[in-house]
Amino acid sequence: MTDGIQELVEREYQYGFTTDLDTEIAPKGLTEDVVRLISAKNREPDWLLEWRLGAFRHFLTLEEPTWPNIHHERIDYQNMSYWAAPKSKGPAPKSLDEIDPEMREMFDKLGISLAEQERLSGIAVDAIIDSVSVATTFKARLAEAGVIFCSFSDAVRDYPELVRKHLGSVVSPRDNFFATLNSAVFSDGSFCYVPAGVRCPMELSTYFRINAAETGQFERTLIVAEPGATVSYLEGCTAPMRDENQLHAAVVELVAAADATIKYSTVQNWYPGDAEGRGGIYNFVTKRGRCAGARSKISWTQVETGSAITWKYPSVILQGDDSVGEFYSVAVTTNYQQADTGTKMIHIGRNTSSTILSKGISAGHAQNTYRGLVKILRSATGARNSTQCDSLLIGPDCGAHTFPYVEVKNDSAQVEHEASTSKIDEDQLFYCRQRGLTAEDATSMIVNGFCREVFDELPMEYAVEAQALMRVSLEGSVG
Amino acid sequence: MLSIRNLSAAIGTTHILNGVDLQINAGEVHAIMGPNGAGKSTLGQVLAGREGYTVTGEVTYDGANLLALTPEARAAAGLFLAFQYPVEIPGVGNMYFLRTAVNAVRLARGLPEYGAIDFLALAKEQMARLDMDPALLSRSVNAGFSGGEKKRNEILQMSMIEPRFAILDETDSGLDIDALRVVAKGVQALRSPDRAMLIITHYPRLLEYVVPDQVHVLSGGRIIRSGDSDLARELETDGYGPTFAGHARAPSASAPLNAVTTP
């Protein structure tokens, strides 16, 4: 490309500040005592403690997976703290007015004014700092509709039967290294339950924030949509700039009963590390949904711009007949970021269908990998899958990799997979610049166009945010 | 306004332009004609700043060295190229693209940017003049447009950007007669004493509607003949044959252009 385009300038991470919250933090290290401590802090029932301990014991037998296309120094699981919480100054806040002003200020800085959200945007927000949920808005209005939306720890206390029934039903505590770790030490998260026939009256959203240093974040999200229910859920994530790497190993489980629809959107902007690849979040996340009932639908949309390393494969088990799974993804990696992300679509029921649309953008020295599995089991008569997987390269030192697996065991299945990898089209760039756009604006516009179909799947207000985020992410990748 | 001296361009070892000289003053419309492969489109691309060519020679635009500028700086300075093959940009809204382009150029000229609502009204007005379906605004830039729609979209951009110097590269090719008239009307509307145009064309049809002040024949990467608008008519009747025959007999490339004028 042209003069100066290769010039990498330091890019600014907008959310890199730390907030001086008075934080209570567990001692470093992973032991049975720490698991017990977390459980005790959450005042959990015995069955949950046993569940955690079972996961912990299994974890001791596991080794970190080596198959992902990522490279990092060995993570010392004994050199981090597994639980941190902003110290509450008195009893839990009953309304937003009672929230610690410093915390409110932090959320204002993040552009998530909890009060504003409640008044203006009509989006219910559960805010999670480090290990605990600090505020959930709109509870009352949701309750009117019968929707339960609260922190995971509240759900364990208030709706133990629901939690017990569904926890681990999609992602077993033995599923994989990181899911098992999460099962042992998960701290808090969001819980959402939409009863039969209810269309959730507003977008639900969880905001995740890692604030404390040398702490891992292990949240757990469980969303249950009963027959005929509909819910749209969005999560956003940020973290301060720190030189060391921080671990984030979350688990998200979705259960959709017959005719239920769950739409889950993620705008992931954890701190990606600096231009030399120092620091940043290790984002090892297990997300899976089960289309348990007939005609149910689970749709994942993700915009991944942050984290030093991203390892996640939001998947759908298509169990119910005629159920639908979707995965729409934009993954942007710049500087020394690494992403190994994709999806699994497991077709079990008849006439199940899935769509995969993945757009990867790699710049600087980054490595961006799509990894996906489409599996059509013998029982999945009439199954359909369509996959489109495109990668864009910006600069000579980055990489883009595509590792799809397609396994078909039923002849009536129709599976189509298409993929392409290329650099930004020179003709498009020249055309835009001839019309007066700078190389950087032109690149940003073309890249946004490349991602359009995925952004279109996001709720409106987040689509705009995603575009802005993309622009910031790519700043400095082109001159 | 634009002065080209001994302009040459090559891709690798293939020489495409071999010393083009051309002077275009404000208010003038020049036509460049010539057979396929003569280097016509390359001339337009090189003037607009397309990378990948090895360029030598001089081009001054309003007294400044045009060749030193980036494509966007040339656009900001008022140079516009209507592409022979307008580029498709999937996912980028046509309206959004148009407004971004117009405002980028306006900003560079010190003019206020258009707001979304004013701009939409203006764009629709221009589109009506060009007999364009307003629905094309909400589609992706040129994606899935027919040949004629793409060409009109180029003229729409030109009308909105209001360049000082416009190069139209084969804008007439692939247009039916009605579309040609509409496009010609759009081009004619932009003619003004402080603007200049360079119309690159293979056929003289467009020149029936937009009568040029001067016509040049480009062949083998250099201008081998120049004349007034009658030259275009003559080429229509006789084709490029006689011109080339004359060129072939020309004693040297530096011979006065009139020396190779035939019939």
Added chain:
Amino acid sequence: MITTSPLLERLVPDDTALLGERSSAPGAEAWLETIGLPTARDEAWKYTPIDKILAATFDPVSKPTPDAVDLAMLNELAGDHRGPRLVFINGFFAPELSRNAMVNAGVNCCNEAALTIKPSGPYVATAADRTRFDGFQALNQIAGRDGAVVLVDRDTHVREPIHVVYLSVPGARPAATHPRTLLRAATSSEVTLIETYAGFDGPGLTNAATTIVVEPGAVVTHYKVQAEGAGATHLAHTNIRQACGSSVRSCSFMLGAGIARNAVDVVLGGNDATVELDGLYLPNVTQRHDNVITVEHAASACTSRQQFKGVIDDHARGSFSGRIIVQPGTTATDAAQTSRSLLLKPTAEADTRPWLEIFAEDVKCTHGAAVGRLDSEALFYLRTRGISEHDARTLLIQAFIAGMTEAVQPMMLRSHLDAAIATKRSSGTPPLSTEGSA
């Protein structure tokens, strides 16, 4: 990893009495000692039923009696493509069935053992290249006895195709052969090589290694026909190394064997090299056909094309794994890959892994993959024109296959292939009715 010593004993029984000393292959020995044979956990072997292969115990190969195969049988099994022909039976060179081995000036074409001066240079994959070596290639180097060598000199254009035939005449208990083929096409030469692996029915393992070295500007056309008996296991590695401006077209046709794995590994090591890889695999009954293809763009301005088609019938399983690797520092890469699998029965299975690993910016890489059954609309259309369902299906399958066989240049080979495919298809179970094929 597998402990190799007992395994090695089972796979490579001591047959020094019959065959004399093994050739020394120290790198390969060490490889088997430390790394061993691949396991089901190795990504490249994911779709090969490796455990089944390794469960067998092999007898020493027996040298077939002179009358085991006559010319007519040979021609029926392997076809006669005119031109020079080297024939090996159970790994032993069969001069009486071979012909015209030394063709003419500029070409040296003989069995390896007859070669007085061994070809020098890095012509075979070595254990030093960890990423593209495996235990079976090591085994081939250790246990291989003989094979075909074709050396084409500079500027030599070989008109007739050179045919190399490996025949298996199995005994009652399984034996393993480790044939190897080396083709070196020197600068600006041109040659066509046909490899045929065929045999009578019975248990056995063919563990073949083929190396094709293509020097600057050389043009190589390579066909590999695998038509082994249903009881056989066929494992083959074809390593193609291309220098600048060279051009290779390699086509593989998989018809036989109970378990077959066709690995092709191409390195485009010089600028402006071109490779075209085609593959057709037709597993039926309980056959397993696995294609594992790697094309590495290690130089600039290279072009690669892969086109693989599978027709999978009965309880068979067909797999295609294709990797395109574009190395850092290369420019102007053009790489494309398509994989299409046709499932003819509800019990047939297909796996596809079209992989791209791109470490450079200036690339144009695409892949497309599709798995499905016969187009029901096309079937319907044909039936409305009065063609029976059975014939309509046959017609559509033929059309799907024809795309691959029509490009075969030596006409003799093409008609042999057409006949072999027709025989295989008609001997399979009759086409299923379209019940449920809406």
